[in-house]
Amino acid sequence: MTALSSPITDIVSDPFWQATQAGKLLIQRCPVTGRHQWYPRAHSLYAPEATPEWVEASGRGTVFSFSTIHRGNGPMDTPYTCALVMLEEGVLMLSRLEGIAEDEVQVGMPVAVAFTSLPDGIALPIFRSRQT
Template structure:
């Protein structure tokens, strides 16, 4: 079985990955206009500034959409099938895509409150996951 592909942190994304490893979801915020952005990237799409700082997400989210994966995009993901991928709105104004844990897709509805958790993926990488909020 091949290994799962893993991202290689860049200078722009390294704080994001280090935050996940520490159990914190860090989001980029433009140092010029204050707009929060996710995924990490070097340039603000609002004001085009390269200035950046990092803010910790609240850990809350709400379902925006979801899909159930039945076919792997890479053979290493075959043992995980099927799994539910959720796109969620964060109160910080960005969306996050992550797998759902602890519930099936039948529990989901648009706007359902979620909380962000963290899981080691077995490849030396910590990833965010979603769980239903208690």
């Protein structure tokens, strides 16, 4: 397997990637409405004149949808499962599921964030099964 390449970071997403290295999952929150948003943006979705603030997410969620990839031409060994995870904060995050057999993955199953390190020190958030 070829190593995964690191994401390209920028001034907007840098706080997120720095937090993953410390094992923390950050998402943005609108300072006007208090609503959360994901993916990182320079403005709030709910009050476009406002700059969102970074807050630590619980890291807990449920599988909203998923797909198991059996054939690929990328750097990851197959099969692997990609999932849309609905975080407790109400945002959807696309990530990979690990440590869950393909036939055990179900919509609605509880998951929790974990982190996997890339060679350059960046950490990617992934999700694993959690007990309710």
